[in-house]
Amino acid sequence: MKALMSLGALIGVAGLLLLGGMVLDVVPSTYIRLVEGYMPIQMLLEVACYVIGFTGLSYTLNAMGMAIPRFWQGIGFWVFFLLYLKYRMYPPIPFSVRAMYGTVSLVAVFMWVSASEEDWQKFKQPIMNVLDAQTGGNRLLRYLYLVLLPILIGGFSFNAMMPKSEEPIELRTVHPAPPASTKVHGKTYTLQTSQNPYRVNPEGKYDQEFSNANIVEQGMGRLMKPNANPWDDKNQGYLKYVREGGEIFYQNCHFCHGDNLNGRGLHAFAFNPIPANFTDPGTIAQLQETFIFWRVSKGGIGLPNEGFPWASVMPPWEQHLTVDEIWKVVLFEYWHTGYYPRTWD
Amino acid sequence: MGLLAGKRVLSIMALCMMVGLLLLPIVVALPSLAIGEEAPAGDTAKKDGDKVEKGRDVYYKTEGIVVGAPAPKTVDGPRDYPRYNFESRVLLWFANQQHLYYGSFVLAVPIFCMIIEFMGVVTKDKALAKRYDQLAYDFIKISLTAYSLTAILGGILIFTFLTLYPAFFSYLSGIFRPVMHIYALMFVAESGTLYIYYYGWDKMKEGFLKWIHLSMSVILNIIGTLLMFLANSWIGFMMSPAGVDEQGRYLGNIWHVIHTALWNPLNLHRILGNMAFGGGVVAAYAAYKFLASKTDEDRAHYDWMGYIAMALGVAFLIPLPFAGYWLMREVYAYRQQMGITLMGGLLAWLFIIQATMIGILFLSTNYYLWQAMGRMRGAEKYQRYIKYLVFILACGYMVFITPHTMVMTPAELKAMGGQQHPVLGNYGVMSAKNGGINVIITTTVLSFVWYMRGNKVSTVSWAKFGNIFMGIFFACAYFNIIFLAVYGYYIPANVRVGLSVPQVATTLSCLFFMFALNSVMMKGAKQLGPIEWGKISARSQYALIMLATAFTWMMGLMGYIRSSVRLFWHVNEIMRDNSPWAYTHTVGFAANMISFNVLFFWITILFVFWLGSLGAKKVPVESKAGIPGSIPQPIASH
Numbered sequence: 014m015k016a017l018m019s020l021g022a023l024i025g026v027a028g029l030l031l032l033g034g035m036v037l038d039v040v041p042s043t044y045i046r047l048v049e050g051y052m053p054i055q056m057l058l059e060v061a062c063y064v065i066g067f068t069g070l071s072y073t074l075n076a077m078g079m080a081i082p083r084f085w086q087g088i089g090f091w092v093f094f095l096l097y098l099k100y101r102m103y104p105p106i107p108f109s110v111r112a113m114y115g116t117v118s119l120v121a122v123f124m125w126v127s128a129s130e131e132d133w134q135k136f137k138q139p140i141m142n143v144l145d146a147q148t149g150g151n152r153l154l155r156y157l158y159l160v161l162l163p164i165l166i167g168g169f170s171f172n173a174m175m176p177k178s179e180e181p182i183e184l185r186t187v188h189p190a191p192p193a194s195t196k197v198h199g200k201t202y203t204l205q206t207s208q209n210p211y212r213v214n215p216e217g218k219y220d221q222e223f224s225n226a227n228i229v230e231q232g233m234g235r236l237m238k239p240n241a242n243p244w245d246d247k248n249q250g251y252l253k254y255v256r257e258g259g260e261i262f263y264q265n266c267h268f269c270h271g272d273n274l275n276g277r278g279l280h281a282f283a284f285n286p287i288p289a290n291f292t293d294p295g296t297i298a299q300l301q302e303t304f305i306f307w308r309v310s311k312g313g314i315g316l317p318n319e320g321f322p323w324a325s326v327m328p329p330w331e332q333h334l335t336v337d338e339i340w341k342v343v344l345f346e347y348w349h350t351g352y353y354p355r356t357w358d
Numbered sequence: 359m360g361l362l363a364g365k366r367v368l369s370i371m372a373l374c375m376m377v378g379l380l381l382l383p384i385v386v387a388l389p390s391l392a393i394g395e396e397a398p399a400g401d402t403a404k405k406d407g408d409k410v411e412k413g414r415d416v417y418y419k420t421e422g423i424v425v426g427a428p429a430p431k432t433v434d435g436p437r438d439y440p441r442y443n444f445e446s447r448v449l450l451w452f453a454n455q456q457h458l459y460y461g462s463f464v465l466a467v468p469i470f471c472m473i474i475e476f477m478g479v480v481t482k483d484k485a486l487a488k489r490y491d492q493l494a495y496d497f498i499k500i501s502l503t504a505y506s507l508t509a510i511l512g513g514i515l516i517f518t519f520l521t522l523y524p525a526f527f528s529y530l531s532g533i534f535r536p537v538m539h540i541y542a543l544m545f546v547a548e549s550g551t552l553y554i555y556y557y558g559w560d561k562m563k564e565g566f567l568k569w570i571h572l573s574m575s576v577i578l579n580i581i582g583t584l585l586m587f588l589a590n591s592w593i594g595f596m597m598s599p600a601g602v603d604e605q606g607r608y609l610g611n612i613w614h615v616i617h618t619a620l621w622n623p624l625n626l627h628r629i630l631g632n633m634a635f636g637g638g639v640v641a642a643y644a645a646y647k648f649l650a651s652k653t654d655e656d657r658a659h660y661d662w663m664g665y666i667a668m669a670l671g672v673a674f675l676i677p678l679p680f681a682g683y684w685l686m687r688e689v690y691a692y693r694q695q696m697g698i699t700l701m702g703g704l705l706a707w708l709f710i711i712q713a714t715m716i717g718i719l720f721l722s723t724n725y726y727l728w729q730a731m732g733r734m735r736g737a738e739k740y741q742r743y744i745k746y747l748v749f750i751l752a753c754g755y756m757v758f759i760t761p762h763t764m765v766m767t768p769a770e771l772k773a774m775g776g777q778q779h780p781v782l783g784n785y786g787v788m789s790a791k792n793g794g795i796n797v798i799i800t801t802t803v804l805s806f807v808w809y810m811r812g813n814k815v816s817t818v819s820w821a822k823f824g825n826i827f828m829g830i831f832f833a834c835a836y837f838n839i840i841f842l843a844v845y846g847y848y849i850p851a852n853v854r855v856g857l858s859v860p861q862v863a864t865t866l867s868c869l870f871f872m873f874a875l876n877s878v879m880m881k882g883a884k885q886l887g888p889i890e891w892g893k894i895s896a897r898s899q900y901a902l903i904m905l906a907t908a909f910t911w912m913m914g915l916m917g918y919i920r921s922s923v924r925l926f927w928h929v930n931e932i933m934r935d936n937s938p939w940a941y942t943h944t945v946g947f948a949a950n951m952i953s954f955n956v957l958f959f960w961i962t963i964l965f966v967f968w969l970g971s972l973g974a975k976k977v978p979v980e981s982k983a984g985i986p987g988s989i990p991q992p993i994a995s996h
Contacts, residue, residue: 052784128728182765188703204695289777293780293783295778295783
């Protein structure tokens, strides 16, 4: 047990040094890489490692007779987590999310330090000592707080009220609600029931399972499946349509959406927000194929007005492409990203 | 003997009367189902042959004879939208919300009474039985005052509809006429049953009569539940109309109009929601009384009452997210754009707030349980592990509340390099959120298990094996839930939706198997000390108040979301809202309005509690007597 705790303490110290380095900009945030495809769970695992490390550290210090008071343990952990979010995570997390996480972690710290009466007494003892001011030091601290707290709160208020030159926050929603049906080139498509006419099996019938089996593999490599190369001239049917969709994509879409469909095309950074990243599991992977068909056809200008502002400059592609071409582009996007269109069965 | 027989006859007659009252509205309403005013017109039309006009049901796709008028095409003006110099929608919102709060409360509390009275009847310990009985009586007493207020608020709601939205209400009542009559008559039956149930409490407190009394509570709850189902059919129709053609003309099949796409999930969600809400309100009442108590005895009583109410409320809170998930799934299946508006589009921000509130509910529950462990000797062995539960809960909570689209300044957006954050963006979609909430619920179950065994040591021969098994079971459950949440990103969306089933099954397995196993292990267990009722921290009581407030706020929020998803429709895709208020409020305005409704409800319910305390009935002396600290132990823990 002792050895385990010592190991934990070692992890805790190493982790703190690493984070300290990141805060002081000695160690880059990317020193330990966030691995694509595993980032979300990696973050949770890292924080879990820190918690284990802190447990070990606390145990070891306790055994050495240098126990950290519960008050400082609580405050220390909270500060650690805020620093972790600010300096370890990249790309930078927006303030709103850090504020949410900061509040949750503060509540969590409160729940921890007040879970039992004994812990709660230990935690609030330093606060009570300062309030009671029985010693000279505590009396001094009390006066300091009396002066500093109003200044601090006043400073926050001043900062909050001060006019700023930066653009205001927009509560933008990524997925606008589609209409029940859409009319493209004179034909009405019901979004709930329409199907991509090019998602077909060798017999020419609509077959999502067949197409799913031929898309690129998901994950880091995004490799093509064996015998499923659309650029092989011999391929017919689904894979041929994917190729045609790819040609249309690279002639029209990749300038903004990028040649890897990750929203980082040549012109992407001329826009704010940059174009949609199709490789993100939160975009086309969440949607029905007909939704994409509608979005491509109608573009930013055709978005419903109940969710303004949409901040989309995508042109209404129905003015430039045929219905068949739009369906093929959609087919290609799913093939290339390795995602499956959403279905409701 | 003769007196007893007479009492039995009387009670059976009373019961028959209750059943009669229950059936009366159905009998009265039947003719209007079969030969309502429209029906002869239909018959006549049939006879005329060529005059028969048929319509196609917008949902069931069946053909039916048109028997109703089309939905009115309203115009903004005093005829369709008469108004004060104030937003009519806000007035209606207020009236509706208050009626719903009270309605939920008075439907939930009798269910609690039924459960607690039953516990009292079957408990062998006389003192404990009396205490349960007293508790059930206290509950129904609170509910009775609230019942009158519910009826008054219902009247206000109808008048608000009639005076501010006459065209819409006329259309709705035209379609639901027989249902509304049944509803009104069932309300009479509900009132009659409730009054007999309440005033007959003392007369029917023993023996066979007690069973009759108990069965009356069952009838009371059946009527109450049916009442709610009928009211749900109206909102179900407004969201997902059926039984009418594209013009909104009624096609003569009342069952189609009632049984819309969303009716069943709404019913389930509301039953569970009402129960959780009712538990929360009663727990808050107990917490308030606890904090205001002057004697240890009172503190012990209200501590116990708060625990029972909390346990009942949480028992219904645990399945509530799953019912909500089913409702949302049905919404998506009914109309994709409605689902996206709710969870990915215009109203998505409100869902983030909802997730936050759900998290608060579970966090408060866990916190209360940990505090409650402080009043039992022996629970210290679990308290030192609480910090790990806090960590797990916080992680699950953070994942659960992470928005898919983050609030950010354009500068932050640029720095992030795109709308989706590569790490946190993945927490924003359903797969991760399912994992988050299941982790939270499983942890709540674990907290309950710890609480239940807090002051006990199992004496069964296989105790060690049992403990190891439980530990492994929980570890596997966490692993499975998290694994499925991650795996969900690598499979098609329709399959991913299906993953929620094994995740929920894992959580429920923990709930049922672990509770059952724990109960078996703790049978005849060695007691390390009694539960010292009343010796709980004040913080725990604030947690209960927090729980109740969060319930109330969330109910207001979800009601607003459910209603707003129709956007500019009175009846979705059938009757358009042409009033000047057919737009969606800002998140800030909605939050303020919900807060106002919550505040108003709590002020008035405090008044109700105060009224209840005016005629407070003292706890019977014999039930108060006993060894200090041995006040009856709650059913959930023993």
